[in-house]
Structures are given as C-alpha cells and as structure tokens.
Amino acid sequence: MATTHTLRAKHRRSRLRTLAFLSPWLIGFTVFFAYPMISTVYFSFMHYDGFKPPTWVGTKNWKYVFESYPFFWPALRNTLWLVVIMVTLRVLFGLGIGMLITKIKTGTGVFRTLFYLPYLAPPVAATMAFTFLLNPGTGPVNSILEKAGIPAPGWFNDPSWSKPALTLMFLWGVGDLMVIFMAALLDVPKDQYEAAELDGASAWQRFRFVTLPNISPIIMFAVVTGVIAAMQCYTQPLVAGKVASGVIQGAGTMFQPGYPEHSTLTLPQLVYNLGFQRFDYGSACVVALVLFALSMAFTALLMRRRGGLIQAGD
C-alpha cells in the first residue's frame, strides 16, 4: 500500500518536472501559435480593416481571393515554379558541389570555406548584391557577357528572366546542401565501391548503384526542406523587385508587388500586400491559411512515421 502511494507521488512529481521543463515552449506555442491560428481562421470569415470592429461576411473573403484578387493565381504559379525548378536545380547543384569537394585533395579547407560562405550572406545583402551584379545597365555580369559577345538578359527587370535571376542567387547560397551532401557521401561504405569495382562497374554505374541508394534519404531531405523554403520565399523576391524597379522606401509608398509584371510575386508577399498595404486583414488571413495548408502538407512528408526523414526515435 505504502509503496503504491510513493510510486504515485513519484509519477506525479515526474509529470510536474516534465511540465516545468517544457513550460517555456508550451506557453510560447499557445500564445504565439495556437491562439493566433484560431484568430486567423476567425478573421478569414470577417471583414476587418483594423479600425472598425470586425463584421461577419461568411465566405466573401475566400471568394475574393480565389476569384477576383488579381495576384493570387500568379503568386501560386510563381511559388510552384520556384518549388519545381529552383529546388531541382539547387539539389542537383548542391550534390555536384558536394561530390566535387570530396574529390578535391589539395586545399580542401580553403575550397570548402569559399563554397560555404555565400550561404551565410544575409538575404537582404545578397539580394542587394545580386540586383547590382545583374543590373542590365551597369552590372558587372552583363558587362562581361557583352564583352564575350553573349546577348545580355534583363535579369530582375525582365519578367521572363527575374525568376532565373532569383534561382541563380539561390544556387550561389548552396553551401548548406554542400555540407550535408559531403557528410552523406563520406558515410557511404568504402567496401561497396570496392566490390562494385571488382565487378567491373563503370564510374556511372558506381554512382547509380552505390552512391545514389546510399544518399537517397539525404536527397529526399534536401528536396523537402527545399520545397518548404521555396514556399516561404519572401525577402529576396520582394527586395529584388523593389530595388530593380527603383522604388523609394518610406511611409506612404505603395509598392506594386512582384515587379516586373508579378513575376516575383510569392504567396507570403500576398499576406503582406493584403493585410498591411490594403488593410484587408480578412483576405490576408485566407492566403495565410492556404500557405499553412501547403506547408503542413510538405512537413508531413518530411515526418512520415515510417521511412520519414526526421524520426522522433528513442
């Protein structure tokens, strides 16, 4: 009797201590996620401009976003473009650089540092740098291209080149992928390569049948985290559009987002445009919920219970 009593007290103590250790995050989760999430759903059915009290409008905001707001579908298309093309190129390039760095035998540390540094560049600084480098008029890249006799594109000032320009900038910051691919490649068991070589496998066959299967979880991880990052892409396209269009920042400037011609508009920018430029908080919440649904779908892919990439584990 006495023992069960102490056991129960012990259990209660251990539950309390767990709660105590988790409390900062539990409070944060409630105040900074659960409560605002419920409010986002609530506001998506309200008309609210921040001044007059919110009024119930049913699905009006939803209809507005999907049917009459001119930027929603272009933004979704751009986001999908970035998700498919930019992520593919970034993973391929990251893998290539990761393989290259494992083959470099002289000055490895120097090369690795040089390849890694751009990843650290603050997004605004990187975007300022690239809008300058790719400036059609005075930028060094076009100066060099023209000297070489290659027709120079308009980059951030041309709707058909603005997304490739963004992609180029993201390829430049591939250092994080290089590091995780390098770690994965060095983990591939050496004897599998030796066995393949004994069997007379060519370099391509060794890559295809030894390297790829061994690093496929990391490729998956890079793809899914890349997709999530592409969906959240906000600062770079916004700043590039503003700087390339020559807009002057300050109170009262209304920036038409996605310069040129909505080509750099992404979903997160719509939340800002609708909420903080048009003071239509209700419709902004609709876009926020679309963004939420998409990002949770991809996160679920990352954490599938079996064969998931991030395992809770024991």
Place this chain on the structure above:
Amino acid sequence: MAQVLERPVESKTPAAPTPAERTARRKALLRWIAVHSLGIAAALFFTLPFVFVFLTSLMSDSQALSRDLIPHTWEWSNYRKVFDTPGFLTWWKNTLIYAGLGTVLVVVSSVPVAYALAKFRFRGRNLTLMLVISMMMLPPQVVVIPMYLFWAKQLDLSGTLWPMIIPLAFGDAFSIFLLRQFLMTIPNEYVDAAKVDGCGDLRTLLKIILPMAKPGIAAIALFQFFNAWNDYFGPQIYASENPGAWTLSYGLESFKGAHHTDWNLTMAATVLVLAPVILVFFFAQKAFVEGVTLTGVKG
C-alpha cells in the same frame, strides 16, 4: 652539410615503372587537374560576387554608374559616408540589441525544453517533438495578422523591437530541435550516474549536461544571432513606421532608396552588413558546420 649532400645515394629508386603503371599515374594526374580546375571554376562563381561588390564599394560616384569593374581611385571615404548617413548607427545599435538579447533569451528558454525532449521519457513526447518540427517549418506569415493586431492594437508596442524580442523568451522551435539532436548524442549513462549520485534534474542539467552541450549551445546561439541579423520580415511588420527602430537588414534596403543611384555607397553598406557575418564565421566555423549537419537526417 656538404658531406651529407655528397654522400652517395643508395639506389633505392624502384625499378622503372611498367607502362601500365605509367598510364595509371598519368590518369591520376589528369583527374587531379580536372577536379581542381572544376574546383577553381566553382570557387570563382562563389567568390566573384563578393569581389565585385567590394570593388564597387570603393568606386567614385560617377564610376559606379559606368561599366568599369575596377576602381580608378580607391574611395575609402565611401565607408565614412555610409556611417555618416542618418540612422545607420541606430540600425547597428538596434540590430545588436535584437540579436544579442534575443540570443540570450532563446538559449535560456530552449535548453530545458530540448533537454526534456532528449532525455525524459513521458507520454506525448513524440507528439511534442512533431509539433516543434512543424513550428520550425511554419512560415511566419501564417500567424502574422493576429500577432500584429495583438502587439500593435492591444499592447501598443508597434514601432519598437519588443514584438520581435519577447517571443524569443519562450523557446524557438529550430533551436529546440537542433539542441535536442545534439543532446541525443550524449549517452544516457551520464544522466543516470548523476541521478545515482543524488543530483536533481536541474542540477544534472546545469552541472553535467550543459558543460558537455557547449558545442550545441554555441550552434543555436550563432544561428539565432544570424536569424536576427538577417531578419527582414519582423522589422518590416513591427518597426517600419519608426526608422528609429529599424535594424540593419531592414535599413539596408532603404539605403538604395535614399541614395537613389549611388551603387558605390549602397555596396559599401552591403559590405558592412556582410562583413560581421563572415568575420564571426572565421572564429566559429566548427559550430556552424556542426549545426548544419545536425539539422540533417540523424534522428
């Protein structure tokens, strides 16, 4: 010395290489050259943007508008002009407050949560961890409308740094996850041994785990510092109306607006935002790389 040099060399050189060996050696050399040329090409791609930005930051006003790549005169005074721009020093101060205070708060609040997720066994642990990971993946725009209304309308704190700093006192999902991954690599035996010695949970964490977790804590501190340094969305939402509360990343973009066509000054300001990051990296390379690998797949 001379004697040493003149000493007859014993014929240790192996027999002349067979043709097969020679082709193998030539192949290896060619491969070495190919790999390193590719490496140099890649290195140019990664470094030339830095070089061009730096060179432009030293050009005169008129030359910055030309197509020249290398400055005629080296205008170091451009950097002085950037510092003299009204607001620039305030942006530095704000960034250091946001990054410094935020980092301390994130570390203090995330360590116990990560410790519980790594070393305690309790019901709902996996669920909690999955929620943490979901939060890590969540775009800040999803909850920004109610958050803004909360800080601005209810607490009247817009135009200050507080709406960005205060939430960091309640743990940060990325830091919790990264640190949890690190703490998983510390064997449980240390915790058990401490318990046998009569250590309470808090003492075990402070005396046993923390000293071993220093590299993990360094990684989350660095990442948090740079998150604040890089943050654009937070200042745009909460501080845009008050330039006195702008941070470097947010102010940098306005710099191009204020100095409409002065690419030289804009690039000098860009260098000043980039440089601290690169400087810190050289002192803390290991923590960075460890952080990136820890967020990788190891469960």
